[in-house]
Amino acid sequence: MRVFQRRQPPRPAEAGATRISGRITASQVDGVLGTILTERRAERRERLLAELVDAIDPADFEVVLKKLADRPELDVRHGLVARLLTRWAQSDGKGALAYAQALPASRERSAALNAVVQGSMEQDPAGAMNWLRGLSNGREKALLLQTSMGPLAAQDPNLALEFLKTLKGTPEISRLQTILFRQWSAGDPASAAAAAASAGIKDPATLGAIASAWATKAPIAALQWAKSLPEQSGKPEVMGALCGSLAYSDPNTAAQLALSLPQGQLQEAAIASVASGMSDSDISGAISWVSELTNNTAKSGALQRLAGEWSQTDPQSTAALALSLDPGRAKDSIIGTVAGNWASSDPAAAAAWAGTIPAGNERSQAMQEVVRSWGGSDPSAAAQFVLSQPPGGLQDSLAGTLASQWASTDPASAARWAVDALAGDAQRGAVSSAVLAWTRRSPDDAASFAAGLPAGQVQDTAVGSILTSWAASDPSSAADWVSQFPDGKLKDQSLQDLMIGWGIKDPVAAANWLQGLDPGSGRDAAVAAFVGVVCHTDPRSAATWAETIGNDAERLFRMESAARAWMEVDKAAAQT
Secondary structure, eight states: OOOOOOOOOOOOOOOSOSOOOSOBOGGGHHHHHHHHTTOOOHHHHHHHHHHHHHHBOGGGHHHHHHHHTTOSOHHHHHHHHHHHHHHHHHHOHHHHHHHHHTSOSSHHHHHHHHHHHHHHHHHOHHHHHHHHHHSOSSHHHHHHHHHHHHHHHHHOHHHHHHHHHTTTTOTTHHHHHHHHHHHHHHHOHHHHHHHHHHTTOOOHHHHHHHHHHHHHHOHHHHHHHHHHSOGGGTHHHHHHHHHHHHHHHOHHHHHHHHHHSOTTHHHHHHHHHHHHHHHTTOHHHHHHHHHTOSOHHHHHHHHHHHHHHHHHHOHHHHHHHHHTSOSSHHHHHHHHHHHHHHHHHOHHHHHHHHHHSOTTHHHHHHHHHHHHHHHHHOHHHHHHHHHTSOTTHHHHHHHHHHHHHHHTTOHHHHHHHHHHHOOHHHHHHHHHHHHHHHHHHOHHHHHHHHHTSOTTHHHHHHHHHHHHHHHHHOHHHHHHHHHTSOSSHHHHHHHHHHHHHHHHHOHHHHHHHHTTOOSSHHHHHHHHHHHHHHTTTOHHHHHHHHTTOSSHHHHHHHHHHHHHHHHHHOHHHHHO
């Protein structure tokens, strides 16, 4: 039997240039750039853009930069401008600097100056440093110093240190010092430490940066150096910074070091860093170590930072640890995190655990997060769990949480469940949550659902929730809907709710719509609400509208409110 192989269609020719060589004139840049941008592969496009910059004649830099200013592709434009200015500064620092300084104050000017300084630092560091020194203190100088210190330190840390000594009195000196020694320590921490000692540096942040970088290369040497520091050099802070790095290479030593620090925020931060480092290789060991801590504040801080990660791997142990904490907001928050993460993988087990917590805020927090997570994956099962709870405040709250979560994916089912399965406060709260989420997605459908409900508190609640959202997003459509209501308390309340949202969003349009309302209790409710909204921003108009209210008592009350507001802003006009 002859086997026929399906003939492969010819591959389309790849768009874009393959290589840029030779000189590119200013007049050719737009065409070449357009071809480069048709290249679909990001790495190849970046290589071609770099080749384009290298191919442009330095004599054309200024003309090309002006051309690039009109390009619509912001990311490409900014990248090319920075590369061109850096290259220009490498060959003609003064010319590049003059161009950048002539730009109007803006983010583009700051980026241009930064690119020029980077290029000048490579070609003429002495000249670049002299120029930076001559700048007036301010935000621009601060940013340029911070972005240039790292590259200068990488190129010649001793030169960078000498430059730093000339900047005494600069507000950012401490920050610059840290940048310098962090960069220096990344390459040669021992030399950085020796230079810091010679310079008499005692700033804890700077010394901590050296310790952290050194610990990644030679943890024993870094620890010995840190121990040798005098106490007045911020030694505890340096030890604390060292803990985070040591935790990945020598967690036992890091743990001992953290516990040796004086109690307080420094020790708490160190303990959290050690626990995080331990978790990288042994989450169970990290949980066990934290559970044995006698410093409850540090224990809580570590768990706040790591409960999310730990509860995904070992929810049972993390849950037990969370329950051992001292009562408070931190504990409630951690319990909620554990419950939500546990429920994402095993909602039934998480729910069972939450049910064992004594009644109170902690149990409520746990159950709320279980229902929130469960409602996103299996709302029907979550609904059964909610209905299994005793009637009362907790069930009411859980029902609202589930309805809101369920409505984010299936608002019709969530709203119908709330009406059919619940009663009382739980029903009203869940209906409100469901239709509010539904209105954000489809206000017309939510409105149709509410219109089909029996008259009463549930329908009133649904209508109020719909208007809360709809009046803020599309008040004219909401107004058309309310206009169809039969006269009565629901319409009056709805007109009031509508005007509160609309009057805030667009008082002129709201006032124009009010002009068309017929006299009656509904109009009085709408005008009263409108007056209450605008009396502090336009008291004259508020007073005029208040006079049109038909109900004597309401008219008098609103006129007095508008008058008081008017007197506060323009007493003379209000008295005329």
